[in-house]
Amino acid sequence: MKSIVPFISATVAAFIIYLVLSIGSAGETNSILLWSVPELIIGLILSIITGLLCRKLWQGKRYTMANPLRWLLLAVYIIPFVIELIIANLTVAWKILTGRNIRPGIVKLTPGLKTDAGALLLSASITFQPGTATVDINEKTREMYIHCLDVGDAPVKGMESGKIFARLDLAKWIRRITE
Amino acid sequence: MIDTVIVILVLLSLFFSILGVIGLFRFPDFYTRIHAAGLVGSFGVLFAGFAVLLYAFTLWAAGEEAWFNYGAHVLLALVVVVVTATTSTHAIARSAYRSGNTPKVHVIDALEEDEPKMMAQEEARR
Amino acid sequence: MIDIFMIAAIIFVLLIFACGVRMWLGPTNADRMLALDVINALVVIIMIILSIRFDQPGFIDVAIVYALLSFVGTLYVAKLIRGDLE
Numbered sequence: 001m002k003s004i005v006p007f008i009s010a011t012v013a014a015f016i017i018y019l020v021l022s023i024g025s026a027g028e029t030n031s032i033l034l035w036s037v038p039e040l041i042i043g044l045i046l047s048i049i050t051g052l053l054c055r056k057l058w059q060g061k062r063y064t065m066a067n068p069l070r071w072l073l074l075a076v077y078i079i080p081f082v083i084e085l086i087i088a089n090l091t092v093a094w095k096i097l098t099g100r101n102i103r104p105g106i107v108k109l110t111p112g113l114k115t116d117a118g119a120l121l122l123s124a125s126i127t128f129q130p131g132t133a134t135v136d137i138n139e140k141t142r143e144m145y146i147h148c149l150d151v152g153d154a155p156v157k158g159m160e161s162g163k164i165f166a167r168l169d170l171a172k173w174i175r176r177i178t179e
Numbered sequence: 180m181i182d183t184v185i186v187i188l189v190l191l192s193l194f195f196s197i198l199g200v201i202g203l204f205r206f207p208d209f210y211t212r213i214h215a216a217g218l219v220g221s222f223g224v225l226f227a228g229f230a231v232l233l234y235a236f237t238l239w240a241a242g243e244e245a246w247f248n249y250g251a252h253v254l255l256a257l258v259v260v261v262v263t264a265t266t267s268t269h270a271i272a273r274s275a276y277r278s279g280n281t282p283k284v285h286v287i288d289a290l291e292e293d294e295p296k297m298m299a300q301e302e303a304r305r
Numbered sequence: 306m307i308d309i310f311m312i313a314a315i316i317f318v319l320l321i322f323a324c325g326v327r328m329w330l331g332p333t334n335a336d337r338m339l340a341l342d343v344i345n346a347l348v349v350i351i352m353i354i355l356s357i358r359f360d361q362p363g364f365i366d367v368a369i370v371y372a373l374l375s376f377v378g379t380l381y382v383a384k385l386i387r388g389d390l391e
Binding site: 185189190192193196197199200204212213216224227230231245248253256263264266268270271272274275278 | 327386
């Protein structure tokens with residue numbers, strides 16, 4: 001019973017990826033919606049094998065992210081993320097064009113997130129934005145050490161989680177999604 | 180008209196990639212070059228993906244069957260690139276810092292004093 | 306319409322050569338690995354753009370597989386830089 005949930009979730013994830021890759025394989029006959037039946041059968045067999053092989057990797061301690069409402073919030077999270085991404089990209093592009101007006105430094109960020117999923121999402125968001133990159137992370141206290149291209153006028157070592165982004169406080173959004 | 184938009188998106192991707200590669204040469208040390216590389220990995224790839232998405236939309240408007248071949252595959256490619264670019268950037272930066280390649284040009288460095296503690300913590304976890 | 310996609314692809318290939326110069330110059334191993342990471346991203350962009358030019362949706366699958374395989378390679382070289390490999 002303990003290993004059945006990771007097995008099922010790994011199988012479902014593998015099957016969804018197979019469905020995306022084989023979309024549009026429907027022929028004239030013998031097909032369900034967009035997929036042909038032989039393709040679906042082979043995909044099911046392959047994803048069951050994948051689930052058996054990978055079930056150890058999918059064991060989680062908490063299942064808070066299994067709630068579909070949180071996945072909906074995660075989809076909404078793309079909007080503030082893209083706004084921040086545009087600002088960060090234009091800032092870094094301007095800094096490359098105009099030359100060496102940069103003040104690099106490593107600051108310490110204490111976001112106060114309670115779950116591992118939230119820390120993963122926040123550090124991935126920070127790293128994907130040009131201009132900030134997560135160098136190291138303390139796995140117990142979830143403090144992040146972030147290299148910034150521009151640390152500001154009055155740099156301090158411990159930075160608040162709202163200051164790292166240009167306009168919006170993405171850490172607040174992540175707290176709302178994962179906790 | 181929509182072909183022009185596709186060409187503009189490809190040119191934007193080209194523009195940001197050129198800027199990123201210029202930044203690789205202009206910035207002084209490794210940690211600042213990470214941000215220039217991030218320009219290629221984020222807007223360079225995203226705009227090329229949006230161009231293909233728009234191309235899939237024109238195929239859909241023309242009533243061709245091949246549009247989900249383009250649309251679904253390019254969405255999966257964008258997700259894969261976003262996840263892998265983030266993780267590999269973090270892996271390179273972290274291993275560079277652990278191997279003693281500290282920032283040459285910096286205003287402050289908060290990791291400098293905490294780094295032995297982090298190393299000890301990871302040794303204990305093994 | 307002039308063949309703008311092919312010209313763009315050629316300029317991307319020239320950018321790959323520029324990254325090769327960075328790999329050659331790079332003071333530290335981490336710089337070289339970062340240049341290789343940029344080259345991987347550029348190859349993915351070239352494949353995605355050429356899939357429009359040649360009308361081949363299969364090129365995008367090649368881009369996905371290339372991104373995943375280069376990711377594994379990058380993680381392995383990151384371990385090598387740190388000195389974890391014996």
